[in-house]
Amino acid sequence: MIVSATAIVTDIEGTTTPIEFVHKVLFPYARARLPAYVAANPNDPDVLEAARVAGGDPLAALLGWMDADAKVAPLKSLQGRLWHEGYRTGALQAVLYPDVAPALRRWHAAGKRLCVYSSGSVEAQKLLFGHTAEGDLCPLFSFFFDTRTGPKRERGSYAAIAGAIGLAASACLFLSDVEAELDAASQAGMQTCQLVRPEDGTRASDRHPVLADFSAIVPTP
DSSP states (O other): OEEESEEEEEEEBBBBOOOOIIIIIIIHHHHHHHHHHHHOOTOOOOHHHHHHHTOOHHHHHHHHHTTTOOHHHHHHHHHHHHOOOOOTTTTTBBBBOTTTHHHHHHHHHHOEEEEEOOOOOHHHHHHHSBBTBBBBOGGGGGEEEOOTTHHHHHHHHHHHHHHHHSGEEEEEEEEEEEEHHHHHHHHTTTTEEEEEOOGGGGOSSSSOOSSSGGOEEEEOO
């Protein structure tokens, strides 16, 4: 697939990273440590925000959001903080599909602006790409975006990302496994491609180009 994009914006879960790693490694790691963190840090701004939303029981709110896989800023921020400790101690190491790091390096060497847009916090994104078996990949990226930019299924979020990068939306390629996210990016004017990873059981879209991995994406100079 040859694309004329100047910037490549990638999702993480199901796109660069197996869904299983997120749901069976990262989420359980954070969940197991969340009660102790909340008890020890009652004045943490994210804990206070969860308490405000829940009417006084921050832990119940946070665990409920986690069970629902809710894209809520206080939860994402706290998860990132807990994962930071796991990566620091070596208890966690990020998993990427094998085609991802070589493609990112190839695209970067070709002068493309690489960006991440994920529901996980920017801190969590940097931790993941900073602690891979392929080394620290963060220097390859020009921008990191999370849901503070806007919801991933809304057109305006992608317009805002293009604006932050300083490009027309049409000069950006968005990569994701989620059709609704790709729809929103396309509505904003971005080029799109769906990653259908066999390991994740993703259903192929009939509205977007579909590939099984990054190796077939060849940006023009």
